[in-house]
Amino acid sequence: MMPINLKRLPVLFFFFLSIALPQARGQEVGKSLAEKLGYARDAKLIVVHADDVGVTHSVNAATIKALDTGLVNSASIMVPCPWFPEIADYATAHPELDFGLHLTLTSERVYYRWGPVAAKNTVPSLVDANGYFFHDWSAETRPSTHPAVRIDPQDAERELRAQIDRALAMGIRPTHLDSHQYRLIINGKELFEVFLRLGHSYKLPIFVNRDWFAANPYLEGALGRDDIVLDHTVTMEPTVRAEKWAEFYTAALKNFQPGVTEFVIHVGFDDDELKAATRERDTWGAAWRQRDFDFFTSAEFRALLKEQNIKLVTWRQLANTAGR
């Protein structure tokens, strides 16, 4: 140990505090997310993440079964949906599981719909004439079916705070926030800043991915040094034929890049409820979700993870890297 002049210690302490902390933080910038998680820089890490929990009973039941296998290890919940109470009850009873909130501003199906958690007169730009969230709105933050309406970021923030507050009130302790249909990612800086502000306000990491920076340049500029950024995303493409499902995922696992990759998957059972709820189009439909369930709970997937030396990490672990 170096000798220390005790008389000068307080001065030295504040001197170091003022200049050393930013330097120390500066050194951390070089650490990869994998390293912050305690893995080697070139470790291959995966979050196998089931989206849209709460949307139907079928999706809830399939997610619970998938999480039971341990192969699907994270999921996020849609608070405005009718089956939210079922999954809120389950998540509260299983606090060890890695549940985030899937912040929702659309009701994209035709025969089965939901609206805002906030009083609809407080979020007028989010709701259609019948009081549901819009089916869709475009990248210009205008609902495509109602081109005169602009999604107001203040309405979005008000609604999403109501969603998080209902989840907390009903016992959920979310590990992260993500955005249903990436609406808060791909629709401009203002909505992304809402997302980021919610993350900071509730002290929860938000799902952002380095791969998205090129197409959405405002992302990188808005993020701070302490915000967690995942390295890659893999998600099924609508162009992949049903019989090529396992092949698509297998190729992704065999070409897995170092760093943290989130597999964004959509599990559900191909049953009457989910068939009816999604019948107007096949994309993310009942058969699609059954195929995701089948692959990600399979012995084949388990063997591929082992063979490729890919390790599972959760959003709870990711959240714990904040500030490291």
Added chain:
Amino acid sequence: MMPINLKRLPVLFFFFLSIALPQARGQEVGKSLAEKLGYARDAKLIVVHADDVGVTHSVNAATIKALDTGLVNSASIMVPCPWFPEIADYATAHPELDFGLHLTLTSERVYYRWGPVAAKNTVPSLVDANGYFFHDWSAETRPSTHPAVRIDPQDAERELRAQIDRALAMGIRPTHLDSHQYRLIINGKELFEVFLRLGHSYKLPIFVNRDWFAANPYLEGALGRDDIVLDHTVTMEPTVRAEKWAEFYTAALKNFQPGVTEFVIHVGFDDDELKAATRERDTWGAAWRQRDFDFFTSAEFRALLKEQNIKLVTWRQLANTAGR
């Protein structure tokens, strides 16, 4: 024809208008509902009415199939429920069917819930802390889980107008109104007057039954001469064991009283969705609804109607008796 003094005609006209119309109406009081429908006074008439359409996909699918048989000939729809858009689409495409609105002020299940159609801050006495309708409230119009809250009849009227308006906006042309869990019937004069006012305002008959007058004395006093009142109701009792289902209904059909009887039934399929939605109690649960579906679509039921000379009538026919 009697000779008429033409000079005095206007005076006579107004004289007759002022005294003859009430007298003419007075004569109609003696006509039974069966007679107004064009049947003999002692005719045995039945509305086979499926409640709770819109609540789940399973109930929608079973109701559509039951209506297809022609043996179930009327139904009513819960507008605040998530599967309302599916049945709204179906009802709009089948305007010949007899769909009413099942006015709803409760969200009585545990794992699957809904809230008001009106902005929740405009109907504060109807919603719980999480923004759903209360599970339950008592005959003293206080939610049993929130004893300090009183259901405000003005909130009820505001919400129920929003439900009817959404149904109309989405293309439904309802033939009648009824009240989910009889909440507007059994909870005092003020809420019944809301029900009655809605019926008058939208020119729709409301489901009221002479059998209920003794227990709810305010009903008869509030009803006007032109309001339609059914004679009897038959509905399954929670005390009836599953194996006695057909026996219960068969006895009711064999002891059928003259006049108009509504069989209030609850059809659905005993599938994963409905099992999950109703799992906390058996009453009106998935197996219950499957039994109702099975009985009321059976050849046995068809044969009993024929054997007992019981004729099916719809709410559309009942509505047409108004003022007769």
